[in-house]
Amino acid sequence: MPETTEQVPVLEARNLALHFDVHVGGDRKTIKALDGVDLKLYAGEIMALVGESGSGKTTIARVFSLIYKQTGGEVFFRGEPIKVSPRHEREYFNNVQLIFQDPFASLNSLKKISYILGRVLKIHGLAKGRKDVRQKSLELLERVSMSPAEAYIDRYPTDLSGGQRQRIAIARSLAVSPSVILADEPTSMLDASIRLDVLNLLKDLREEEGMAVMYITHDIASARYLSDRISVMYGGVIVESGPTEEVIANPKHPYTKLLLAAAPNPARFKGSGVAIPSEAAAGTGMDNSKTHGGCRFAARCPAVMDRCLSQEPALLELGGRQSACWLVEDEAQAAASGELVSH
Amino acid sequence: MSIDVQDHPPLDKGPEPDLEVKKQPRFSYKARVQGFKYLGKRLVTYLIVAFISLVANFMLPRFMPGNPADQMIQSIVAKTGNMPSPYALAQIYARYGDPNQNVLVAFWHYLVQTLQGDLGLSIQYYPVPVADLIGRALPWTLYLAIFSTIIGWIIGTWAGAKLGWKPGRRLDSIVTPIAMFFSSIPAFWLGLLLVWFISYKNGWLPPQGAYNESLAINLLDPTFLTSVAIYSILPMATLVLVGFANWMFTMRNMMITTVNEDYVQLARAKGLKPNKVLRNYAARNALLPNFTGLAQSIGASLTAVILAESVFIYPGVGSLLFAAQGTRDYPVMQGVMLLIILVSLVFNFIADSVYVLLDPRTKEK
């Protein structure tokens, strides 16, 4: 999506932070799940949020769906700060819907599909009377290609496969005709062969109904398949973002490079003659409870410099892309001075 | 039993952040402090319970119909032919309601007395102090409670481990319902049946008492100790028969679940001897809940012990209570009740301590 100055993002986070205190065996410590995130989601675009577990990507979705309350920063819906009160909440959820990672957990297993879909229609006054509710529920099922809908509507979630359940969850979200869908790893619990169905469904919804989708995933290949724009998270902040193809083809941040190198790539099949990276950077995920002096990726970074240990890099603009790395700043300066020279 | 887990907002799904630098060996200073902290919290709970029971003990007689203090004085007069001593009078009024005294002041006196171990004088055995009566009876009751619980625990846990290791066998389907039936029989009724069949019909064992009364109480005398052991067979057997099945069921079900755990399967895959897998992997893990339940249930078993004592006329607090009930000896009844509550609190606290020591994971939660 072209980013113009007039365009107001549907969802926006400014300097979003979520710190919480936990008790580990009597010790109090603060975990910084989000530590200053700036994020914009525009109408009709699909943005992928990629990162390891613990990077904060799911937390963002949960702040946007009002499950968690941020401890710092602000969130905006269509340029207005999001208000949390029952009345506003209702209107907000008419526009923003969350799809959970685990379709086995997000549907009440003791209720029939007809009840699950019927409730949302009744609550929002979208259908009146038994017949109408059932008719509209059937339509919803058809919209997520569960056909014949009659065959599914009277069943329990436990009778359905993971992919089918995830469709039900999507259908429930679609009932209110939202303008944004937050999809929190919607396919990670699904079998490979049905994963694409769900991804394609999201793609179609964007195409047909102009919904904006925030696609949260750890699978960078599927992010590439689905999204227009990609943001990479690490340790509670965004470290790189930009148009998907550019980020994939030419990652700037060492962490993005690491993620890409680590992702399984069928094209590197055994015998192909392409070496698989033998040893990715050492170290494990970021411990969000520790304080860090400089760049939070420094401890794992293969290109670490002195500066990285003492100063934290901010998200820098570079030709329509952003990256939080001192290397990028050097590059930007070089480019700028190059321009100067050529002028 | 479970441990309090602090409620905190869920993190991003996935493995916990790596905290390994902070991890300490099992018995480090820090881990110990954490264990103590937990026990300290528990102790506060128990103190609250103890205080509440003291208050209840103080309040209850004041809700009794009639005027218990006067009733008591009358029964003492009827028994001894004399008025109680001024000290005894003051005590009775302090404990059972003096219309002329402020309740709070009375409570304060009561509290001070009780904490000094002064539980008043028995009416039935006037003027013997209640504390003396209880002091004489308590060892017998603890002896029955502790030993019967431990024996029942050992039998039940062992049988449960065996049944749960290979469940579904014929033995399992026979033993389980039978044990279920036994565990449901009231202890006092079973005790009477045993007395009737073993003592009266066949004369195999003495029907009542705690030792041969012709012997002097001497803990160093083997004849006396043998007599104690023989006299306690019937009450013990009753309590064990009624009590072991619950241990068996929990152990059996824990075992069945544990055997399906990955680490037991991995132990099998490692080619360890089946007995070793049973012992070091399956039983050791399945045992944890049973182990911590043990100390706690000694306290809980007091109810059954009291009932059994009254059947076997065993000189413990149960018999004391039973007799006191019959003669309306309120001071004894109240003293015994306080004691039962305190003893169960002590055993609950022991259970907590055992838990902290046993499970290396406790301290992390």
Next chain:
Amino acid sequence: MKLETVAEIAHRIATSPPLLEAKGLCVDYVTEAGNIRACDDINITLHRGEILGIAGESASGKSTLLAALGRLQRAPAVTSAGQVVFHAKGKEPVDLTRLSEEQLVDYRWSGISIVMQSAMACLNPVSRLKAQFLDVLLAHDSSLTKATATARAEELLQMVGIPSHRINAFPHELSGGMQQRALIALSLACDPELVLMDEPTTAVDVVMQRQILAKVLELQEKLGFAIAFVTHDLSLLLEISDRIAIMYGGKIVEVGTAAQMYEAPRHPYTQGLRNAFPPLTEPVRKLTGIPGSPPNLLNLPQGCAFAPRCSQKIARCESEIPALLDISGGRAACHLLTQEIPEPAKEALNA
């Protein structure tokens, strides 16, 4: 690490002797609703030093098969038919399904070891790593003393990149990635000839997965054990496996080298699965996945289990179960490959 060509891999497998053979292996789950055949007539040979990948979706029977290969299936799964012949070094070949638990001890861990999905669940929570290494080391090698066994255990931990002093840790004191590596170190304790790996990296992050796999491949090259590697992630298997078996509805539907699976999968299900993983480097095009859902093992279709989802099915597919037959360079179970087929379907197959 040297890079082998497709031909070299094929030659290496063809010339190495068999290590484990499943012959007509069937595994049933005994349930109140009836017996469910989770693995049906499995025939496959694993060669010495080979990395065999087994891919399949949930309920395809892949994990059940792996457990049955090591005689580790747990109730209510029962090996109901067939043989698992193990060719242990210096011993007569033996059918594992006919051995008692006691007899199996000779083949466990020193012959076949296993790494399971959740390391946290696999390590005994109430004992230290040391105890868990020592019991297996001492059980299989009577020449070891406690001291030498401890030294060996420390060496094993170092091999997977865990500092040796961590040997005194309880499992819950290690991070997820460390637990998984400790489990791998444990699996190598007795120099096994075969390591069964059941989704060993599914529970860890992608970067950690890469580290663990790199370690496993490095050790495998050094020590020469064979691996049977089960996962649902076909793209991962393509990178690490010599050969790949694809399972569907309790049966192996196709076996071939990684190159064949990537370049020219023959079975329609394999083709679908291969196309279900979006590419990382190739151009993006619209992918479709496979319509429908995995079969219900309690109520399998009469013919080919994949027929209801297959876009290329012919009449025969709905009535007759296809056998796993040799095709050029591998084996596949599909009627399309073994009989006269109409041109359009053939084109689709060769596409």
Next chain:
Amino acid sequence: MFARFMSLRKVQIGLVIMGVFLFAAAVGQPFSEHVLGWTPYTFDGNAMGQAPSASHWMGTTSSGQDALSWLLYGARSSMLVGLISAVIGTALSVVIGTIAGFSGGAVDRFLNGVILVVQNIPSFAILFMIAGLLQNANVLLVSIIIGGLEWTGGARAIRAQAMSLRGRDFTAALRTIGEHPLRVILVEVLPHLSGIISPMFLRLIAAGVGMQASLAFLGIGSAAEPSWGLMINYATTQNALFNGQWWWFGPPGVCLALIGFATTMINFGLDEVTNPTLSSKRMTLMRKFLKQKKRQDAAGQPKIGAMA
């Protein structure tokens, strides 16, 4: 699930026993009074301490009371105590457990403290003290004390479950579609707690029945209410057992044991349904399957051995 539950032999046996006692509690008194023509308050001077006969189907006590009518009257008071204490205890544990689990924070800490305190109060001691002092332990008093003290185990389990349900995605999802919080708890979440509520209810029945019998046996019960415990108490004090009057001493004890037995059986069935690894039906099927396979193998091929 329900059909599976009902198909278990253990559950069937337990339910039949409970059904019989409930039936006896409901119609026992009028039946005894009008059909048998006896109540525990009538004395048959012609039949004192008699063995079962046509006029006294289960014999008489030493003072000529009909044992069967004792038993039937006792069933009513036992079942009443059991049911009332179970209802009180269950209601308390559900209310306190769900409120604690769902509200979290200070409310939860407070309620959890209450649970911990009450949990450590030995209910028998309190019961004995109150009943002993008041010289009265009628059905209602016993039920209220049992129900009021024995709810903590259930409340803890429900609190834990409610806490996990609160964090479960489906409750969060319901919020995003605008479902009312109260409806989320009552309609969506409460059914998930049935696995905790029903066994707790059954255990409380057994606890109430047993406790009332114990008190009555000790002579603390109300002497005006015929109960099984009182029947055993009289039988004991009048040496029924040693006079060979088993029909007087035996049946009340068996009845008490049967109620405990029935509730345990049903609870085992519940366990098996909620946790399939405990299913005895499946275990039996496994055993049969393995036996059959062994037989086939023995018939077909050599048993053990190396391959040729």
